[in-house]
Amino acid sequence: MVHWIIGFLFIVSGLLSSIMNMAPESFADNGAETVPELTLAEAAMGEGLKDGLLQNQAVAFSVGLGRVICYSSFDPVPQRSFIYHNWYYRDRLSTRTRLVLMPPRWNTYSYIQLREADKGPWRVEITTEEGRLLRVLRFSITD
């Protein structure tokens, strides 16, 4: 009889401990579904694009190239959203480009046309629509 009772208690405690260990995951799974965050997978400055790929990634560009590209790749993109490429010349905002992102992943870019007066240090700040800073790319326009 005692053996039966001890055996029963073991079984009950085993079941309880399994339930307790599983509980957090079970509750998480049962709650609101986690929305994956918009993530910037890659960003770089380059001379151009070819077949959707950034060409000649660099940190110094000759003004003679005519333009410079800021390329950004997002993965994942949970929902349709917007990001900004903010172009600064010597800490002064030069231009701001609003770019759309489509799920599930999206590559996008902006560029500026180069003039002689643009020589000097630049940076591009990539931000979300809400203003969250995702990446800063620093480069120079040179001779």
Added chain:
Amino acid sequence: MIAATASFFSAMRWQDVIDILINSYILFRFYVLFRGTNVLRVLVAIGFLWFFQRIATSLGLVVTSWAIQGITAFAALIIIVVFRNEIRSVLQAKNIKNIVWGLPITSVSAPVSIIADSVFDLARSHTGGLLVFPGKEDLGEMVHSGIQWDGKISKEMLMSIFWRDNPVHDGAAIISGDRVSEVGAILPLSHRNDLPSYYGTRHRAAAGLAEATDALIVVVSEERGNVALAKGQRFSVVKNREELSQEIESHLGIASRQNAFLRRRILELGAAAAVSLLFIGGVWFSFTRGLDTLVSLEIPVEYMNRDQNLEIIDTTANAVRLNLSGSGTLIKSIKPDQVRVRIDLGKAVIGHNTFSITQENVSLPPGVFLRKVDPPNLDVTMDNPVKKELPVQVDWVGKMPENLILASARLDPEKIQVVGGSKLLENIVTIYTEKVSLENITKSGKITVKPVLYPASIMIAPGSRERIIVEMEVRSVAPSVK
């Protein structure tokens, strides 16, 4: 003339009046302290030398002027070295009150009451005595063998001079002012026949000198213990002290002489005071006459009373130009450290502060006046220093060699900490490096560059690196895609 005088006095400031009075009084005190000594004479000589030097300078006598200047400078040294004992004795003999205030107008006269007391004490003790009070005539030829004494009169001294065991007690004591100038003096004896027979040698000596001069002689009889006095042909016994005092005072003319002495002394001191005043007034006038000399000086601005939590970030000017006027002598003698421009930052606040530079901000030597300040206002930007961590960016310039690109550049450290005014640092988000040329970069590698801090009030925070290591990656590329 009256108008010119009125204009001159109206141009004087109260400070000028005090200036002249103080220095006149100092000069007057010099006279009072050193009158009668050689120091004063040499000082007067130096004054004359200075005066002649000024004349020589104004006449353009270069060598004479330099020579007198040298002598004057040397004479001042001579005074201190040669007359050090006299200076010391004057300063040691007088207390502070006498040095700065006292006037030597008390007269030196014979202490008649002491003499009268002493004479009657001698008479009471039957001690013989013979005292001579010279009149206006010189006694030199009549009095012989006297011993120089020059001791101040006191009852004890007179008693001791005529003490029987004193070798000089038989002679006469000559009284000059408040001193016994000679003792043991031998007087000529009288040949008169009308003198009482009991008069001894002492009385005959008194009568002899009285007959020959205008002196008053007091005799104390050793035998009878009485007091007699002789003057001219008169020889009379004196009954009491009052009578003796009266006779002596009458002979010396103390009351009238005292008044005359005081008048003369006051006149002398008054003249000295007037000369001092005129002299210093003249010196002042020679220094300050004419305000037609102008000079322009650039003086750095000094800031005071800055709040320890605030720093000067920027100013519109670090120095101001002052246009000053004054006499040529004063303007020429201005030294740079005598002119200062100070601004009180006690009430300065964070941000822009405008200060007007007025007379109150400028300290000048006496007699020099401020005419103009350029610029009249200064803007001072104040801020409280804070630390801020800022990213560093390389300022690339030039052109990479053909078919090479600078693919990446990794900075170590990527950020540096700087210190500067909070308002200033609010607007600074990047620290750029010095310009780095791409011309000679042909392969990957490392270079060290310096950050450029602008404006200059920004500094790298202690502990933060002052050199940035840039690790470069250089790649070969095909002709660029456009």
